[in-house]
Amino acid sequence: MTVDELFVRQPMTWGLRGDPRVWEEMRKRLCGRELPADFFAARRLFEKTFAEIVGIDLKGTVGEGDNVYRKELSTGSGISDGTVSLHFWKFTGLPILVDRWAAAVGE
Template sequence: MAHDDTAVPKTAALFDAGPDRWGLRGDPHVWQALRDTLSGTDLPASADAVARLLRATFEELVEVDLSAEPAPHVYRERYAHGGMSGGMVHPDT
């Protein structure tokens, strides 16, 4: 039986390059949390599956329901690492 040495890309690779701009100070910490959480997860085969995975993981980490009318920003202590807007997360970002 042949062995396939093709490496399956991990979802965390989507987070290798961050955005040019962040919304609030908590956003880079959420970005890193997403990367860490998805580090061992294979990249889904379809764009829709990727979007569902990212949305579900974001909602879990930030404890926000994006299907409801999201607030323009939320405060989460776990992402507070200093600064006036430390811990503030901008869901749109």
């Protein structure tokens, strides 16, 4: 199994319209990469990849309304087009990926 396989099933809900674009971009960047060996390596990989795409480090305090607009993530539709929910990624998106990693490696 490779890291991109953890992205096959998308979350049932998103924070904002830019979130699915981040999910897809992360999947593409991690395509073919072997699963990290331990929890901390997996978490760092997902956090680093997110930060490279969005330009934001999620290590600090993140509130429910915290978001960032990235033109390169826009599709041209919707009021929150190109806007990424930092709260969604810190408390839902990245934890989903870490949980999937743990299930895949039997941890």
